Amino acid sequence: MTQNLKLKLKMSVRTPFYYYDLALLENTLQSMTEAVTNPNFKVHYAIKANAEDRILQTIKDHGLGADCVSGNEIKKALEIGFEPQDIVLAGIGKSDEELDLAISHGIHSINCESIEELEVINEIAERHNAIANIAFRINPNVDAQTHHKITTGLNENKFGIPITELDAAVDEILQHKNLALKGIHFHIGSQILSLNPFANLCQQANNVIDNLKARGIFLEHINVGGGLGINYTDPDAQLIPNFIEYFKVFEKFLRLEKGQTVHFELGRSIVGQAGSLISKVLYVKKGANSNFAIIDAGMTDLMRPALYNAFHKIENLTKDGNNESYHVVGPICESSDTFGKTDLPKTSRGDFLMIRSAGAYGQVLSSNYNLRDRAESIYSDDTTLEEYISNSKEVLEEQAF
Known part of the structure; x- marks a missing residue:
């Protein structure tokens, strides 16, 4: 196909259509990666924000991992070329088939959102003669100061294990030989424009880390989720979010043990x-x-x-x-x-x-x-x-x- 014919075919695409500025996407990714100065920080792209193949390929090429919330997103991530150890799975209602897929491919971790889920994951891992790496998704009751339909970290929300039930969740996971507690996971909401909720999240995360440390449990990673917003009102005034200040919040307020990594799950701020x-x-x-x-x-x-x-x-x-x-x-x-x-x-x-x-x-x-x-x-x-x-x-x- 000649370039002119390719262009003519593209011109014939009917409206409506989505138009993607790849140069802006590249610049956004470059700005984000340059802002990550801590070698223990790892960004996973939230595939739910945009799952177009070319978008995903560009993001993978910049070294990001994949944050998935369904089995099909895991399949898509693997198809694009994300390594299993760079893939995490979240979701309050993971099906047996989705858990089977995640465990059989040995993904980095499964973000578990309820005590009831642990037994199911253990049974599936046992069938695979595998150890499933678990991160507890904890509901920290932090107000994200965003639209009520996209807040996820309050007691009224359906997501995560209530922070008051963490000890019970730890007691439960220790009873299962095919589960390994590797981390904790938070996600307080989406389209967050103030950095204060992230600072508050760090304080809650510190408390959880201290409580688990007191029980002799060392966490390999802390997943702080995503949620960084973009400027919808005047996009040209800020085409690229202030990633430097965003990551500085976690550098400043999150207390880490030696060897712990911090995982981020950014979506909107990268592709929006x-x-x-x-x-x-x-x-x-x-x-x-x-x-x-x-x-x-x-x-x-x-x-x-x-x-x-x-x-x-x-x-x-x-x-x-x-x-x-x-x-x-x-x-x-x-x-x-x-x-x-x-x-x-x-x-x-x-x-x-x-x-x-x-x-x-x-x-x-x-x-x-x-x-x-x-x-x-x-x-x-x-x-x-x-x-x-x-x-x-x-x-x-x-x-x-």
């Missing part, structure tokens, strides 16, 4: 700004209270606004000029299929809109509700957005909107 959802305006409709810009992307392509009332900055790639107010909505037969109200240059049918900061929890949450096609992916080394838009009229004028 590198992806955008590109959509086309189908109609501009005058409503009773506002003008509607009806686009061909919907909640099936980007669920976050419907799920969390999340804000994404929207830009008109086709027009400049004075702004008018629009309610940007999708075509799905649901009232929640809306991307919010925003100001845009005078917008018309056929204009291209870009929904920013959609690289995390965008494409992975998509569905084919209403039997819609799933949005494809275009990468910046295939074409720039400017090239796509300038050439799309020739290619798309033969296609129906």
Whole structure:
């Protein structure tokens, strides 16, 4: 396939589609790896944020591990080339098949979220004549100061072993010969913009480490989860999060024993700004209270606004000029299929809109509700957005909107 033909085929991709800026992804990964100055710090990428093959391959090439929450994510990580010893598995409802997969491949650790889970893991490990490495996921009751639907570290949340039950969990694991307690795991929430919750997490982690040390238990690793947020409101003001200050918090507040490693599970902060959802305006409709810009992307392509009332900055790639107010909505037969109200240059049918900061929890949450096609992916080394838009009229004028 010649490069020109490849480009033409990419130009023929219908909207909506996801556009990934690989240069920004590379720069983000470079910034993050340079910020990790402690050789005992290890970053695992949270595959649930974005599982596109090219994204995963780029991340693996930068030396990150993989944080998985399903068996299929483990399979994908292995397929991409992540080493088993760089893979961890979490999740409050791991199936027997998922645990069998993890144990049979000898992954780094299984983050156990309940005392009841230990017996099941032990039985499966025994069948494999293996020792399963366990990290207790502990609910530290730390307020992440984020949206209530993406907080995970409070007593009211379903995740993890309550910190008050830690001793009972230790008593239980010591009874199983095919389990080895190697670490502890925390994850207090997502899209955290203040560093204070991470400092509070360190204090709780220190208390747990001290309590276990008093029982004669040495932990090989402390997994502090992820949660570092991005700037959705003004993405260009901070395309790359301040990784230096983030890692400094753990350097400053987390007390480690000699030989202990610290694991991080970053997702959104790595891929969030590198992806955008590109959509086309189908109609501009005058409503009773506002003008509607009806686009061909919907909640099936980007669920976050419907799920969390999340804000994404929207830009008109086709027009400049004075702004008018629009309610940007999708075509799905649901009232929640809306991307919010925003100001845009005078917008018309056929204009291209870009929904920013959609690289995390965008494409992975998509569905084919209403039997819609799933949005494809275009990468910046295939074409720039400017090239796509300038050439799309020739290619798309033969296609129906």
